[in-house]
């Protein structure tokens with residue numbers, strides 16, 4: 376995690392030391408007080424600790440109360456919207472989260488505007504999505520410019536706002552800037568800027584409804600275990616957004632060795648992995664997680680951390696099960712609490728690579744799809760037993776880099 380100060384006596388570094396020393400309530404009190412006074416680094420750490428025992432529910436309540444009390448800021452608004460939509464402190468309420476986010480966007484919060492534009496695209500409302508992204512781009516959001524450029528190359532028509540703002544964007548440091556610009560450059564210009572059609576309220580309601588509404592699978596590849604695939608569940612702009620957000624968090628994948636109990640790097644799984652921590656979640660990544668849970672017909676709170684995996688040439692995930700092996704004394708506590716890892720959802724976030732199929736060797740099935748395509752499968756049979764036919768691989772990537780989102784879903788929240 377990053378803190379905005381190098382001063383080791385500042386609240387966040389001090390609280391981190393306290394937390395590591397087991398002085399959990401001291402740490403939480405310190406962060407709560409500092410956050411209320413407007414210390415964003417303290418709030419960020421407090422939100423991070425919401426993903427860690429002990430006292431997760433209590434930490435979440437404290438974090439949310441601190442957000443309510445602290446001065447308005449883009450960062451506080453972003454965390455708060457996620458807490459509202461995910462129900463981390465009180466009932467989950469997407470409609471309310473979107474209304475609040477819209478009010479923040481209206482006040483000039485360009486990140487709120489960017490998120491809303493992407494959520495509108497995810498809900499299939501391209502006109503509204505484009506209008507909101509254009510407003511965010513005009514306010515200087517590189518993420519919104521990137522989204523407009525991707526939308527342009529997906530639809531064949533470029534927003535004039537994306538063309539105008541593209542120059543600054545190429546120098547913005549956005550990791551996909553050069554590729555997005557060179558693809559979008561030759562495109563004809565659409566009319567614009569767009570104005571969002573109709574009243575805002577009903578549009579926000581439709582977005583809230585669309586988040587976990589999933590079209591029928593394009594193919595049921597297997598009944599036992601259930602394996603289904605979809606060609607298009609996520610707009611390219613949302614795939615890019617998740618990729619860029621996860622990139623700084625990518626680290627060499629670790630495997631858990633049930634024999635020794637240790638966690639280490641292993642040739643078995645050579646990709647880079649980012650398990651997105653609480654403080655990096657926002658409405659867009661949470662909407663993606665919700666949609667992935669829905670693909671497996673599971674509530675989002677049964678999901679583990681949303682993960683992004685990047686495989687460079689030669690990297691792979693060799694044959695494995697996603698269910699958890701109950702080696703005595705090892706996984707027992709976790710298994711008792713949340714139950715088995717019953718399903719897995721994958722979304723391909725890019726398509727600029729060869730190789731890298733997801734393969735089920737015992738069923739002689741393989742899946743590969745374009746950006747935004749999805750796969751969902753069960754790791755247990757109908758009676759809840761671990762299903763060894765769910766054995767699967769991420770085959771070695773030949774050229775390019777394969778980027779996917781992966782979500783493991785449990786029996787219980």
Ligand SMILES: O=C(O)CCC(=O)C(=O)O
Pocket residue numbers: 684692697719721731732733734767768769770779781782
């Ligand atoms: O990369 C793939 O295709 C497979 C990923 C996978 O098996 C997992 O995330 O559990």
Ligand SMILES: [Fe+2]
Pocket residue numbers: 695696697719767
């Ligand atoms: Fe897997």
